[in-house]
Amino acid sequence: MDIASSICLNIIAFFCGLTTQRCKKNNTLLPIVILCTLGFAQGYIFKHFTTTKKITYILSACLLISNILGRNLEMIGLTGGIASGKSTVINTIKENFKNIGIIDCDAIAKEVVTPDKRAYRAIVKAFGKDILAPSGELNRDKLANLIFSDKNARTKLNRIIQPYIFFEIIKRVLGFRIKGVSNVVLDAPLLFESKILTYFCCPIITVYVKNNDLWLERLCKRDSINVQKAQERIACQMPIEQKIQKSDIVVDNSGTLSQLEAKLITVFGKITNSK
Numbered sequence: 001m002d003i004a005s006s007i008c009l010n011i012i013a014f015f016c017g018l019t020t021q022r023c024k025k026n027n028t029l030l031p032i033v034i035l036c037t038l039g040f041a042q043g044y045i046f047k048h049f050t051t052t053k054k055i056t057y058i059l060s061a062c063l064l065i066s067n068i069l070g071r072n073l074e075m076i077g078l079t080g081g082i083a084s085g086k087s088t089v090i091n092t093i094k095e096n097f098k099n100i101g102i103i104d105c106d107a108i109a110k111e112v113v114t115p116d117k118r119a120y121r122a123i124v125k126a127f128g129k130d131i132l133a134p135s136g137e138l139n140r141d142k143l144a145n146l147i148f149s150d151k152n153a154r155t156k157l158n159r160i161i162q163p164y165i166f167f168e169i170i171k172r173v174l175g176f177r178i179k180g181v182s183n184v185v186l187d188a189p190l191l192f193e194s195k196i197l198t199y200f201c202c203p204i205i206t207v208y209v210k211n212n213d214l215w216l217e218r219l220c221k222r223d224s225i226n227v228q229k230a231q232e233r234i235a236c237q238m239p240i241e242q243k244i245q246k247s248d249i250v251v252d253n254s255g256t257l258s259q260l261e262a263k264l265i266t267v268f269g270k271i272t273n274s275k
């Protein structure tokens with residue numbers, strides 16, 4: 001019990017460290033407050049066990065180290081509207097910056113709903129078997145049509161799936177830290193909508209397509225949908241103007257792929273060399 005509590009406190013201390021850059025930027029003392037609270041929580045927990053002073057000192061040092069490990073990890077948030085080019089950005093990063101770790105929330109959202117996973121069972125329970133393809137997997141097109149046209153269904157799906165996505169993000173971030181990776185990109189279409197993720201990411205990059213017609217054209221073509229449906233899907237997310245305003249860096253993807261690549265090499269070159 002004491003070891004489990006200690007591991008949990010260390011994980012919290014690590015993620016508290018990860019919020020440091022964002023809190024510095026926003027001028028808040030939140031990480032220090034959380035760290036002190038953790039110290040007290042640890043003291044309280046261990047008071048009830050027969051531990052020596054030496055062990056308490058070692059455990060406190062562990063908390064501090066976990067916090068420093070979190071501080072030294074740079075989590076770069078990548079977001080933007082639907083079909084704005086986030087996956088294209090990720091492909092460019094993979095090619096040009098081999099040392100950057102990637103966490104793709106869309107991919108995680110697909111993995112956590114494979115048949116017989118807990119999220120899959122919860123979705124089938126909530127939406128019925130109609131939402132399944134003959135193979136037993138989720139019928140993603142059907143689910144997409146449903147959630148992009150019905151706010152209640154969207155909220156219901158988000159409530160079911162997002163805790164599993166967050167849990168997976170935590171696991172992957174810790175995995176990267178253990179491997180010694182110090183820059184991680186979190187590709188999260190709903191980064192600002194989730195609110196909590198914004199505390200862990202600094203800087204946050206928003207990719208957008210300045211030319212609205214071009215944006216609609218790319219979305220219609222990629223998802224094989226008409227303009228009306230494309231507009232409906234765009235309207236399901238926070239307006240892009242708000243995302244831009246909340247971001248630290250914005251990348252306009254109205255140009256060609258090579259123009260995008262050139263912009264990204266400059267942006268990520270600066271971020272990774274700034275430490």
Ligand SMILES: CC(C)(COP(=O)(O)OP(=O)(O)OC[C@H]1O[C@@H](n2cnc3c(N)ncnc32)[C@H](O)[C@@H]1O)[C@@H](O)C(=O)NCCC(=O)NCCS
Pocket residue numbers: 081082083105106109140141143144147154157158161162165188189190191236237
């Ligand atoms: C609705 C689903 C089944 C559609 O699957 P599909 O394979 O057609 O699309 P894909 O997963 O690649 O998502 C495409 C894009 O749709 C947008 N989107 C997805 N889910 C949502 C949502 N709940 N609200 C608003 N936009 C969303 C995002 O921009 C995403 O990049 C799928 O997107 C899903 O499970 N969504 C809920 C999970 C979620 O919140 N994903 C975002 C991770 S932060």
Ligand SMILES: Nc1ncnc2c1ncn2[C@@H]1O[C@H](COP(=O)(O)OP(=O)(O)OP(=O)(O)O)[C@@H](O)[C@H]1O
Pocket residue numbers: 080081082083084085086087088089106189218219222253254255256257260
């Ligand atoms: N600079 C570009 N020039 C031409 N086509 C592009 C460019 N950038 C992206 N695209 C195309 O636009 C479409 C959307 O891009 P992409 O899939 O990368 O967006 P996304 O933001 O990851 O989408 P989502 O998060 O909604 O899945 C794709 O078909 C992609 O090939």
